[in-house]
Amino acid sequence: MKAPVDQAEHLRLQVIKAVEDLKAKDVREIDVRGKTSVTDLMVIASGTSSRHVRSIADEVLKLAKQIGVVPIGVEGQREAEWVLVDLGDIVVHVMLPRVREFYALERLWTVGDDMPESAALN
Numbered sequence: 001m002k003a004p005v006d007q008a009e010h011l012r013l014q015v016i017k018a019v020e021d022l023k024a025k026d027v028r029e030i031d032v033r034g035k036t037s038v039t040d041l042m043v044i045a046s047g048t049s050s051r052h053v054r055s056i057a058d059e060v061l062k063l064a065k066q067i068g069v070v071p072i073g074v075e076g077q078r079e080a081e082w083v084l085v086d087l088g089d090i091v092v093h094v095m096l097p098r099v100r101e102f103y104a105l106e107r108l109w110t111v112g113d114d115m116p117e118s119a120a121l122n
Contacts, residue, residue, distance in 0.1 A: 005088045008089045012041060012067055016091055018059040019045045022052070024094065030109045039091045044098045044105055050080035057083035 012029075021028050024045035029118045033040045047053035054077060060073060064087050072086040085092040093105060 003054040008040065010067060011064065011090055014041075014063040015043050015060055015087070015092055019043065019056055019092075019094070020055055022059050022065060024056050025097070026100075030080045030106065032109055035109065039086070039089060042093065042105070042109060043090060044093045044095070044100070046100055047080075047094055050058075050096065053083055053094045053096060057085055057092070060085050060087075060092050060094070063105045065083055074103045 010050070016027070016029075024047060027043065029047045030042045030044065032038075032042055045056060047056050057074070057077065057080075061074065064071060064085075069087055072088055074083065074085050076083040082093065082095045082103075085094070093100075096104075
């Protein structure tokens, strides 16, 4: 279920605040509307250690709950190399740098975004 636009934007701002408050590294927002029906926005951030990754994800959960957003799911908290927080309109990925580099989610979800129209048609 999609949240109203203003609530979704408020959630986005809370997610960004959470990752910035805990000094996440290399924060990236990727608009995936039109590429998947699962979510509208992905936020990808890196933590410097497993403890840092877990803390960032916990802060995202805390701030989301404060505004009344119940997470659909959370994966990876035990190992904390890659924690995924599904908030419906936004999916947050908090990863160790080596895991992030290996899976390259940014490249996966932005392939073709900057491609000229003539190249996309061929």
